[in-house]
Amino acid sequence: MSVSVRETKSREAVVAAEPFEQVAQSAAPAAPRAIAMRTEKLSAYYGAAQAVGDVDLSFEVGAVTAIIGPSGCGKSTLLRCLNRMHETTPGARASGRVLLNDVEVYDPKTDPVEVRSMVGMVFQKPNPFPMMSVYDNVAAGPRLRGWKMTRREMDDLVERNLRRAALWDEVKDKLHRSGAALSGGQQQRLCIARALATDPSVLLMDEPCSALDPIATYKIEELVRELSHEVTIVIVTHNMQQASRVSERTAFMLAADDGIGRLVEYGKTDDLFTMPRDQRTEAYITGRFG
Amino acid sequence: MSGSVPARHRVAVRRKIAGGVVLALLMLGTLLAVALLVTILGYVIFRGLPALNIDFFTQRPLPVGETGGGVAPALIGTLILAAVSGAIAIPIGIAAAIFVVEYQSGRFAAPVRFAAELIAGLPSIVIGVFVWAFLVRGVVGHYAAIAGGVALALIMIPIVARTVEEVLRLVPHSLREAALALGAPKWKVILAIVLPTARAGVITASVLALARSAGETAPLLLTALGNDFFSTDLLRPIGALPLQIYRYAISPYDDWHTKAWGASLVLVIVIGAIGLALRVVARQRVR
Numbered sequence: 372m373s374v375s376v377r378e379t380k381s382r383e384a385v386v387a388a389e390p391f392e393q394v395a396q397s398a399a400p401a402a403p404r405a406i407a408m409r410t411e412k413l414s415a416y417y418g419a420a421q422a423v424g425d426v427d428l429s430f431e432v433g434a435v436t437a438i439i440g441p442s443g444c445g446k447s448t449l450l451r452c453l454n455r456m457h458e459t460t461p462g463a464r465a466s467g468r469v470l471l472n473d474v475e476v477y478d479p480k481t482d483p484v485e486v487r488s489m490v491g492m493v494f495q496k497p498n499p500f501p502m503m504s505v506y507d508n509v510a511a512g513p514r515l516r517g518w519k520m521t522r523r524e525m526d527d528l529v530e531r532n533l534r535r536a537a538l539w540d541e542v543k544d545k546l547h548r549s550g551a552a553l554s555g556g557q558q559q560r561l562c563i564a565r566a567l568a569t570d571p572s573v574l575l576m577d578e579p580c581s582a583l584d585p586i587a588t589y590k591i592e593e594l595v596r597e598l599s600h601e602v603t604i605v606i607v608t609h610n611m612q613q614a615s616r617v618s619e620r621t622a623f624m625l626a627a628d629d630g631i632g633r634l635v636e637y638g639k640t641d642d643l644f645t646m647p648r649d650q651r652t653e654a655y656i657t658g659r660f661g
Numbered sequence: 662m663s664g665s666v667p668a669r670h671r672v673a674v675r676r677k678i679a680g681g682v683v684l685a686l687l688m689l690g691t692l693l694a695v696a697l698l699v700t701i702l703g704y705v706i707f708r709g710l711p712a713l714n715i716d717f718f719t720q721r722p723l724p725v726g727e728t729g730g731g732v733a734p735a736l737i738g739t740l741i742l743a744a745v746s747g748a749i750a751i752p753i754g755i756a757a758a759i760f761v762v763e764y765q766s767g768r769f770a771a772p773v774r775f776a777a778e779l780i781a782g783l784p785s786i787v788i789g790v791f792v793w794a795f796l797v798r799g800v801v802g803h804y805a806a807i808a809g810g811v812a813l814a815l816i817m818i819p820i821v822a823r824t825v826e827e828v829l830r831l832v833p834h835s836l837r838e839a840a841l842a843l844g845a846p847k848w849k850v851i852l853a854i855v856l857p858t859a860r861a862g863v864i865t866a867s868v869l870a871l872a873r874s875a876g877e878t879a880p881l882l883l884t885a886l887g888n889d890f891f892s893t894d895l896l897r898p899i900g901a902l903p904l905q906i907y908r909y910a911i912s913p914y915d916d917w918h919t920k921a922w923g924a925s926l927v928l929v930i931v932i933g934a935i936g937l938a939l940r941v942v943a944r945q946r947v948r
Contacts, residue, residue, distance in 0.1 A: 456842055461765070488844025498835040502858050515845035515853060562839070569844060 405432040407603035408453065408490075408573050413467035415448045415457055422448045424631040425467070428622055430573065435595060435604045437618035437640065439611055441660065444624040445632025446607045447495075450575050453605065454490035455483040471573065488516055491566035491602075493576045497558035499550035499565070506546040508561055509533060512569040528568060535601075536564035537594050556587025563594065567602070574598065576606040580613065592617050611656055615644050623652045705925050712923025722889045722905070725914055732924045734891045735900035738806070739931060741893060742885065742901055743871055745810030746817055750874075751867045753814075754821025755856075761822070762829040763851055774826070781819035788815045789880030797884055806892070806899035809885025813877060817870040824869060828862030829855060861943040868939045872932045878903035902928040 409429035415422050423445040430436045438446045451457040452465045455476060469476035476486050499508045509529045513520060520528065529546070533539040538560040542553070550561050559579055566574060576595070580588040595604055595617045608614050614621050621644070622637040636643060636652045647653040654660055716731045723730030757777060761770045780788075789812050796808040832855050840850040856863065881887070886898035887908065893899075902924050909921035 454842065456838065459838070459841055484844055484846050486844075487842055492842035494835060494838065494842075496835060498833070498839045500836060500839070500854060500858070502860070511840070511853075512843040512845075515840060515843055515849055565839075565843065 404434065406430065407432040408469070408471050408605075410449075410453070411468040411470070413449065413452055413465065413469060415445065415452050415465045416463065417460065418462040421629075421631045423452070423465075424633045426624075426634045428634060428637060430603055430605055431620065432603055433599060433601075434620060435599045435606060435618040437614035437621045438605065438607045438624060439609065439614045439621060439655075440624035440632070440635075441626075441655065442609065443630075443632075444626045446609075446624050447577050448632070449624070450577055450605060450607050453573070453575055454487050454492055456487070456492065458483070488512075488569050489571055489573070491569065491571035491574045493559070493562050493566050493574065493579045495578045496582045497555055497562050499553070499558050499561050501549065501551040503550055504547045505533075505542050505550050505553070505561060508550040509564050509568050511565060516569060532564040532568045533561075535567050535598065536560045537590065537597070538564055554587070556583050556590055559583060559587070559591060560594065563591075563598075567598075571602065573603045573605065576604065578607055578609065580608070580610070588613070611644075615640055623647075623649075623655065625651055625655070702929070705922065705929060708919070708922035709924075709926030712919045713926065717920075717923055718927075721891060722920075725912075725917070728916070730920075732900075732902065732905050732920070732927065734888060735902045735905035735924065736927060736931070737891065737893070738885070738888065738900035739875060739902045739928070741806060741895075741899060742809050742813055742881075743875055743935070745807065745895065746813035746874055747867065747871055749810065749814035750817035750870065751821055754818045754866075754870070755825050755863060757818070757822040758825035758829055759851055759855075761826055763847070763855070777819040777822045780815065781823065784879075785812075785816055785877050786879040786883075788812055789883040791815075792880065793883040801896065804884065804886035804898040805896045806885055807895040809881050809899060809901065810895070812880035812884045813874040816877060816880065817874045820870040820873060821866055824866035825859075825863055828859045828866060831862065832858045864939050864943040868936045871935055875932050875935070876903055876928065878907050882907075902931070 406429045410426055413426045413428075414424050426449055428436075428449075438449065440446045448457060453469055453476070455465075457463050457465055465477065467477070471486065471489060474486070474489070475481055500511060503511060506529050509532050510525055513525070513528065530539060530543075533542060538557060541557060542561075545552075550558065553561060559582075563574075563579075580591050583591065592613065595606060598604060599619075606614075606617065618640045620638065621640040623635045623643065624632050625635045626632045636647060636649045638648075643652065644656055647656060716729050717733075718731055718736065719733050720729065720731035721734050722732065757773055761774050764770060792808050792812040792815065796811060797804055801808060836854055836858060837850055840854040841847070845853070881901050881904050885901055885904070887904040888898045888900045906921050906924045906928065909917040909924060912918070
């Protein structure tokens with residue numbers, strides 16, 4: 372992994388911080404893959420209250436990384452820091468570094484709008500635009516970004532992304548019906564298609580199945596595994612089975628008594644669930660709390 | 662579970678009686694409100710209908726003693742004033758509402774809302790006096806349609822702003838987040854997602870404000886003045902249905918009284934038609 376060139380001062384700070392050291396690391400994979408995104412001493416605040424403390428994480432290209440932990444451990448907040456959505460909440464701010472390939476996400480010169488176009492996001496509750504058709508929902512990203520496209524190109528883009536979201540066959544006859552008329556699971560896959568349409572390199576998913584029934588959940592999980600070949604996925608879930616089913620790597624977060632969520636353990640999903648290194652991880656995955 | 666069976670029965674009976682009394686009072690109130698509306702509308706139709714004929718809609722008012730004539734200049738004037746005041750007030754009101762709702766972290770949101778409340782509380786005659794002093798005596802130099810339009814706009818702005826504000830707050834936050842997360846700049850999120858989602862409500866708010874201002878008389882007396890001749894010149898005095906009603910109603914002539922009722926009916930129809938038309942437009946959305 373390479374650190375992009377930055378001012379010497381913050382670089383020294385990074386070296387001094389020695390990332391990853393405090394966190395129990397499971398055995399590294401044989402051939403380390405490229406890193407799509409990583410955080411260094413990332414902290415998040417709501418007003419004066421700190422929600423996330425000093426998280427160092429790296430997300431591998433083309434892998435699914437799950438972030439698990441009990442409610443209130445800051446996992447969703449952490450996720451929202453990765454595409455600078457966190458700061459859209461009044462009073463919220465973040466500190467530390469997030470690197471997206473070689474883009475400093477929190478550099479003052481970096482436009483959050485640009486970051487968000489490179490990092491897609493799927494939310495807890497399906498939120499298709501209710502006044503838009505299925506087609507327009509998928510086309511919304513390119514249109515909002517002001518892409519110049521012919522009608523034909525847009526048709527292709529919509530079809531391609533609906534196929535990527537495994538929704539094409541179900542909606543190809545009702546492309547111009549309201550997106551809100553679909554079932555919950557279909558709506559969530561529509562939201563995935565919408566997020567994919569701007570070709571993000573990373574897709575963030577914030578408990579994407581928590582509002583869905585088991586069958587719809589199964590379809591989304593299938594989709595997540597499929598998509599991981601083409602886009603780096605970070606998925607927040609408090610469903611441990613889901614994490615073990617879909618992810619290659621898992622990060623476990625926990626809020627300490629001070630209410631600040633910190634990274635407890637990060638490693639290969641299999642290792643973390645079978646041989647957790649940290650007692651707290653073991654306690655959580657065996658259901659002793661949370 | 663406590664109390665003997667007869668005691669619990671007594672409580673149940675008392676509760677039923679209390680429920681019945683409250684329901685009866687509520688129904689009485691509703692009935693009175695509806696009855697009042699029906700009475701007013703019915704009486705306006707009853708008194709106004711005899712005045713209506715083709716001439717009433719197409720001719721200008723005639724001097725006392727001559728039979729016939731109509732209120733066409735006032736009708737056109739009311740439509741022009743509505744267009745002018747709407748063109749001024751609706752964009753400003755919507756902009757103010759967007760500012761208050763979408764940029765509420767800004768320090769000016771609270772003062773803006775407070776100012777809108779203050780203007781909404783001003784008697785309309787005071788707004789008329791203000792516009793008279795500022796535009797009629799000042800900038801324009803004489804009574805003019807544009808001054809009437811501005812006066813009506815000042816009445817409409819706080820109505821539009823407050824109503825649209827409520828409507829924008831109903832747009833789910835998750836839609837704003839979804840659009841932001843797609844990499845849309847905030848202004849585009851507002852224009853392309855928030856406003857279209859709230860479209861029906863925004864149109865309703867505009868209609869409410871137009872309807873309210875179309876019935877205003879006091880501020881027009883001091884600004885648009887009234888005009889018995891056809892005029893579309895914004896820099897000349899212009900007629901308006903409320904002014905026409907006022908002039909006819911305070912006159913001592915029976916014929917003019919009938920015409921005042923007729924003009925009242927026309928005004929009610931105009932307001933109803935504006936509302937209906939915009940509601941039809943608002944309903945056209947994705948099925």
